[in-house]
Amino acid sequence: MARIIFEEDGIDIEVEDGSLIQDAIAKAGASIEFGCREGECATCIVEILEGMENLPPINENEEVTLMEDEIERGTRLACQLKINGGTVKLRAAEDNF
């Protein structure tokens, strides 16, 4: 089992290893919003506070949609992520646009 902590909502849930983060957000009722779900609109931009190593590497959609400094700060697109295992702690990025 993997653990996802939604910091701003105070939600802490367990999911199966390999679960989509967007499914976990829906299940938990976390306040992260989605638009395209295709990695293009950046509505779902999140800041990974812990556990980046438990997520897949940045994919092509994220490389195109995120600014380089956003990637360096540890932001990702929630719609593109699954949790491989372990714990991931995240929140909606403050510079959401």
Ligand code: FES
């Ligand atoms: S919902 Fe559009 S990039 Fe994630």
